Amino acid sequence: MIVLGRIVAPFGVQGWLKIHPFGDDPTSWRKMPQWWLCADDNAPVEQWKPYTLKACRAHGKGLVAALGEVQDRNGAEAVDGWYIGAPREALPTTAEDEFYWGDLVGLDVVNEAGEPLGSVKGLLSTGAHDVLQVSEGETERLIPFVAAYVLDVDLAARRIRVAWGKDW
Incomplete structure (x- = not known):
């Protein structure tokens, strides 16, 4: 569902x-x-x-x-x-660069250097834009789901690549 x-x-x-x-x-x-x-x-x-x-x-x-x-x-x-x-x-089909939130939950998130940042646990709607909730152990990162930070979403590989530092 x-x-x-x-x-x-x-x-x-x-x-x-x-x-x-x-x-x-x-x-x-x-x-x-x-x-x-x-x-x-x-x-x-x-x-x-x-x-x-x-x-x-x-x-x-x-x-x-x-x-x-x-x-x-x-x-x-x-x-x-x-x-x-x-x-x-x-559901209606999505365009190539559109995703249902449910498709993103569970995907692994890595940064440009290939460092794992965790996996998507959920999304938040802030009004201005959606935000990925990325968890790695006890660490949670909130990454804006906008083109400036989200570089690539590969559903087949179950991975999202982001411009985000591991220590941010």
């Missing part, structure tokens, strides 16, 4: 949901007739429940959406904080 975003609040009294998307093009989610919801973003696929998309629109920096199985504000409150995901085959 690829995690796409998180429900951050009910929106209104008719069961609409306010959503914080993880990524740049959440409006493409409208092409998916079903979304999968789960309280735990690391849950096995069997625990994700499908929901039917009724409506979706941009709202500020996020989305608001109505799902067929969420009838009212009480239903929206019941899924507040849950994650939104989709199986890989249900």
Whole structure:
């Protein structure tokens, strides 16, 4: 399951949901007739429940959406904080230089000198840009996911090459 975003609040009294998307093009989610919801973003696929998309629109920096199985504000409150995901085959294809966050988690990160910096444990959305959370033992590095620092993403080799010092 690829995690796409998180429900951050009910929106209104008719069961609409306010959503914080993880990524740049959440409006493409409208092409998916079903979304999968789960309280735990690391849950096995069997625990994700499908929901039917009724409506979706941009709202500020996020989305608001109505799902067929969420009838009212009480239903929206019941899924507040849950994650939104989709199986890989249900997702729109990405351009060559675009990636789903779920594709990056677990990749090894090395710098220009070939020194290992750790592996991607997650990503953060800061508003200005996304940030890689890279862990190596007890050390965590936060590396901006921008062209100035991310030199290459090789999904086949499961590696990200960055312009980042080992002691930064």
